[in-house]
Amino acid sequence: MNERTSPQNALDTMRRLSAAVLAVSRHLATDEVLQTIVATARELIGAEYAALGIPDGAGSFAQFLVDGVSDEQWAAIGPLPRQHGMLAVMLQDPAPQRLADVREDPRFRWWPKAHPEMDAFLGQQIRDGDEILGALFLANKDGGFTKDDEELLGVLAGHAAIALRHARLYERERELAITRERNRLARELHDAVAQKLFALRLTSQAAAEVLDTDPARARAELEQVATLAKEAAEELRSVVVELRPAExxxxxxxxxxxxxxxxxxxxxxxxxxxxxxxxxxxxxxxxxxxxxxxxxxxxxxxxxxxxxxxxxxxxxxxxxxxxxxxxxxxxxxxxxxxxxxxxxxxxxxxxxxxxxxxxxxxxxxxxxxxxxxxxxxxxxxxxxxxxxxxxxx
Incomplete structure (x- = not known):
C-alpha cells in the first residue's frame, strides 16, 4: 500500500482482500471458480465492469466471462472476442496494465457496436509459473485505478491461479475416479454375471441330455436353471444400478x-x-x-x-x-x-x-x-x- 494509506483504510482493505480470497478458494468446480474470480475482482476493486479471458491457444478465447454486463448486452456484443488490441497485450506482456483511458492507448483497436463505453482500464495476468491461465480485465472506476488497486488485483490473481489449479486437479481426479469405477464394474460384470451365465448354459445342456432317459434328474437340473437365472438377473440388476451415473x-x-x-x-x-x-x-x-x-x-x-x-x-x-x-x-x-x-x-x-x-x-x-x-x-x-x-x- 502507499504511504498515504491510513491504518484504518489498510485494515479495511485487508478485510476485503481476505473475503475476496476466501470467496475464490471456496469452490472446486472450474466454472464456479472462474465466475467467482471475475465477480470478486470487480467488487474488490470497485470497477463498473470486469472480465476474465481464458486463452484457447489458437488466437481466441476458450472462455470469456464478464461481470457488470447484462445478459442482453452480452448477447448483443456477439461471439467471444479474439486476442487483439489490449486483450492480446494482456496475454503477451506479464506486466500489469493500468491506463487512464484505454481508448487513447495506441495498442487499442476497437470493440463491437453493442460494447459498453469504457475508459479507465486495469489488467492483470493469472499465471501458474510460466503458464498463462488467463487474464483479468477491469474497466471504469470513479477517479481511475490506483497503484493500490493494481497491487490488490495482483494478489487476487495469485490466489486465483492457485484456486484454478486446484479446481482442474479436482476435476481430473473425478474423471480418474469415474474411469476406475467403470473398470471395476466391468470386472464385476465379467466375474459375477458371466460365470452365472456359463453355469446356466452347462446346466441347461445337462437337463436336455437326460430329459428322455432320466426325467427326475432333468427336473432337478431345470430347477437349478431357474435358480441360476434368478441369481444372474439379480447380479445384472445390481451392476446396472451401479452403472447409472451418479450426478x-x-x-x-x-x-x-x-x-x-x-x-x-x-x-x-x-x-x-x-x-x-x-x-x-x-x-x-x-x-x-x-x-x-x-x-x-x-x-x-x-x-x-x-x-x-x-x-x-x-x-x-x-x-x-x-x-x-x-x-x-x-x-x-x-x-x-x-x-x-x-x-x-x-x-x-x-x-x-x-x-x-x-x-x-x-x-x-x-x-x-x-x-x-x-x-x-x-x-x-x-x-x-x-x-x-x-x-x-
Missing part, C-alpha cells in the same frame, strides 16, 4: 444419496417392504474419490439390508465428521442403520459369506477411511464409515 458433480453427494434413497423407499413401500429414509447435508471439500466411496458404500449397505435384514426401517445418515477431541470438524461420517435380524460378523466371516463387507472395506481403505460394522442377532446392523478430509486427499 455427484451436478447435485452433490447428499442430493444424490437422497434421490437414491427416495427411489428405494417408493419401491419398497409399494412391495410392502421396509421404510427407507435419509437425513443429512453435503460435506464440503471432499475429494471425488471419497464422494464415490461414500456413495458406493451406502448403496452396498442398503442392498444388504434390503436383501438380508428383514427390517422394518432402514436409515441413511450423512454429516460432517467431528472426531472426538478435535478442534475442528473435517471429512464425512456415513451411517446406514437397520432394525432387522442382525448377524454375528465373526460367524459370517468364518462361513465365507461377507455380505459385501469385503467390498465395503476395500472401498474404505482406498480413501484411507474407517469402516465399522456393529451387529448382533436380533439387534439390527449399523454400517459406519468415517472419511477424514485430509486422509482422503
Amino acid at each position: 455427484l458433480e451436478e447435485d452433490g453427494l447428499a442430493v444424490t444419496l437422497r434421490k437414491h434413497v427416495e427411489v428405494l423407499d417408493r419401491v419398497n413401500q409399494t412391495a410392502g417392504g421396509p421404510r427407507v429414509t435419509f437425513e443429512g447435508e453435503d460435506v464440503k471439500a471432499l475429494s471425488p474419490a471419497a464422494e464415490e466411496v461414500l456413495l458406493r458404500v451406502a448403496q452396498e449397505a442398503l442392498h444388504n439390508a434390503l436383501r438380508h435384514a428383514d427390517a422394518a426401517t432402514i436409515s441413511v445418515r450423512l454429516r460432517e465428521h467431528c472426531p472426538a477431541g478435535a478442534k475442528s470438524c473435517g471429512g464425512a461420517l456415513l451411517e446406514v442403520v437397520d432394525d432387522g435380524a442382525g448377524f454375528d460378523p465373526a460367524t459370517v466371516r468364518r462361513a465365507g459369506r461377507s455380505l459385501g463387507l469385503v467390498s465395503m472395506r476395500d472401498r474404505a481403505k482406498s480413501v484411507r477411511g474407517r469402516l465399522d460394522v456393529a451387529s448382533a442377532p436380533g439387534a439390527g446392523t449399523t454400517i459406519r464409515l468415517e472419511v477424514d478430509r485430509g486422509r482422503a486427499a
